[in-house]
Amino acid sequence: MQSLQIDTPSLVSPIPTVAIGDRSPLILGVMASGSGSNFEAVALAIENGRLNAKIAVLIHNKPEIKAIDRAQHYGIPTVFLDRRNYPTREELDRAIVGTLQAHQVECVVMAGWMLVVTQVLIDAFPDRIINIHPSLLPSFRGIHAIEQALAARVKITGCTVHLVSLEVDAGPILVQAAVPVLPDDTAETLHARIQIQEHLILPQAIEIFTRT
Ligand code: GRF
16 A cells, blocks of 8 residues: 655745854743653754754643653753642742743743643733644644544644634744644544644744744
């Protein structure tokens, strides 16, 4: 049986990289709740000189996640903020803002942060918070985007990097990439292919911020 080409190019043109040294690195704070493969894609882009940025801190809201190991590998400090210690989401976000400001963060990257943010965080970093979502927004918002795409029997789905607004998965879109849905796809196989594209477009989207 003929094998199918599963990697698709990004829908966007490659964004030229600003030469390292032209300006000081953009200071990033990354927020993650799980594996942290997108966090690592950003760290790798910085290490390879494709992104003029520095990750000052990784904030996580679950203990013992793989993202912590990845941060240690790159020498990036981690801060655990347990939501159970904060009676409201606003109070959790105030702690997040305090941590980000203590690390002089200029741009916040939600890389698989599985909590809804409040106005507290948005007000502290207006138009400076980006999120990665595993669908071609505005289709399939929310936490089960991949299952929604499979249930809808779409032939193409993908991933989106967008600015964060109070409405979930609804802020202005920065970069998208398309991924075909194959006939025998499961949520796992489709997610794995979407993640290949996520790891490309997240550093691209951050690159936009390094030029603003
Ligand atoms: C990604 O698929 C992202 O789109 C979603 O959460 C997942 C995080 O994956 N918001 P990882 O932790 O970066 O591997």
